[in-house]
Amino acid sequence: MARMVDACGEQCERSAVHSQLPGAGQRLEKMQGHWVLARAGKRVLRPGGLGLTRRMIDALSISSDDRVVEFAPGMGVTARMVLRRKPSRYWGVEREPAAAARLESLLPKGTAKIVGAQAEHSGLLGACASVVYGEAMLSMQTPQQKNRIISEARRLLVPGGRYGIHELCFRPDGISEAVRREIEVEMSKEIHVGVQPLCTAEWKQLLEQQGLKVIWCGEADLDLLEPRRMLQDEGILRCLKIVCNVAKDPVLRQRILAIRSIFRKYGEHLGAVSMVATRMESVAGLPS
Numbered sequence: 001m002a003r004m005v006d007a008c009g010e011q012c013e014r015s016a017v018h019s020q021l022p023g024a025g026q027r028l029e030k031m032q033g034h035w036v037l038a039r040a041g042k043r044v045l046r047p048g049g050l051g052l053t054r055r056m057i058d059a060l061s062i063s064s065d066d067r068v069v070e071f072a073p074g075m076g077v078t079a080r081m082v083l084r085r086k087p088s089r090y091w092g093v094e095r096e097p098a099a100a101a102r103l104e105s106l107l108p109k110g111t112a113k114i115v116g117a118q119a120e121h122s123g124l125l126g127a128c129a130s131v132v133y134g135e136a137m138l139s140m141q142t143p144q145q146k147n148r149i150i151s152e153a154r155r156l157l158v159p160g161g162r163y164g165i166h167e168l169c170f171r172p173d174g175i176s177e178a179v180r181r182e183i184e185v186e187m188s189k190e191i192h193v194g195v196q197p198l199c200t201a202e203w204k205q206l207l208e209q210q211g212l213k214v215i216w217c218g219e220a221d222l223d224l225l226e227p228r229r230m231l232q233d234e235g236i237l238r239c240l241k242i243v244c245n246v247a248k249d250p251v252l253r254q255r256i257l258a259i260r261s262i263f264r265k266y267g268e269h270l271g272a273v274s275m276v277a278t279r280m281e282s283v284a285g286l287p288s
């Protein structure tokens with residue numbers, strides 16, 4: 001009897017978590033690529049994996065003295081890593097209601113608060129944070145939205161505060177316009193999100209135009225769906241779960257293989273970049 005109750009409880013919990021996943025109720029064929037990966041069981045959704053995230057967190061040197069804002073926490077993987085450093089406050093700004101609700105229920109109450117909003121209009125008080133970061137979210141924005149989000153990061157930071165990004169990048173820096181357009185069109189078609197990465201030098205320029213001085217930069221390959229990276233990011237048990245989920249569902253399998261094949265096709269020209277920049281005191285032409 002106890003086993004039956006346990007099994008039922010586990011089943012209910014599993015379906016509750018599943019129905020809380022972003023994109024629940026949406027057809028897999030139409031779903032944005034990152035939520036397809038989440039549906040398969042993947043939790044790490046940024047291009048450079050946990051390795052590049054760890055390097056970014058180290059470069060941000062988050063400690064208990066910091067008040068942290070994360071843009072687009074998604075499945076909450078980096079949020080948990082950062083919360084282990086015991087910052088005095090943590091706000092996650094997530095626009096997808098199902099992701100925001102799931103995070104709200106998973107993250108510890110007290111220090112952590114989830115704000116359901118667009119990063120560019122977080123609604124948080126100016127200069128409320130000493131650290132702001134976001135991963136795998138600027139690359140899917142238009143140039144105007146990228147600027148608005150970076151400007152919001154600057155508004156939230158105290159002077160001297162740190163802003164971290166971890167995004168897709170084109171490589172090398174001088175890549176031709178024709179190749180860029182081809183990659184953007186093909187990726188956007190498979191991922192169902194408008195993907196607009198930049199070269200490393202362009203990411204740096206974008207930050208510096210907004211009064212942020214880049215103090216650290218790291219790069220990685222786009223191996224998000226390669227077996228070795230999957231093992232490093234998700235661990236053996238979650239990888240087995242992902243393999244089972246993908247084996248059981250032909251549409252899920254087709255979507256994931258199509259995304260991986262785009263990553264492989266353009267692997268030479270696509271990578272991951274992370275940067276940490278500090279907010280300069282005052283810059284002519286920018287709000288102080």
Ligand SMILES: C[S@@+](CC[C@H](N)C(=O)[O-])C[C@H]1O[C@@H](n2cnc3c(N)ncnc32)[C@H](O)[C@@H]1O
Pocket residue numbers: 034043044045046071072073074075077093094095096099117118119120134135136137140
């Ligand atoms: C590819 S996922 C990355 C999630 C997480 N940062 C990670 O790296 O695992 C993209 C995330 O960005 C969120 N997002 C995209 N644009 C946003 C915006 N303007 N404001 C807030 N969240 C946004 C999506 O809802 C989703 O959670």
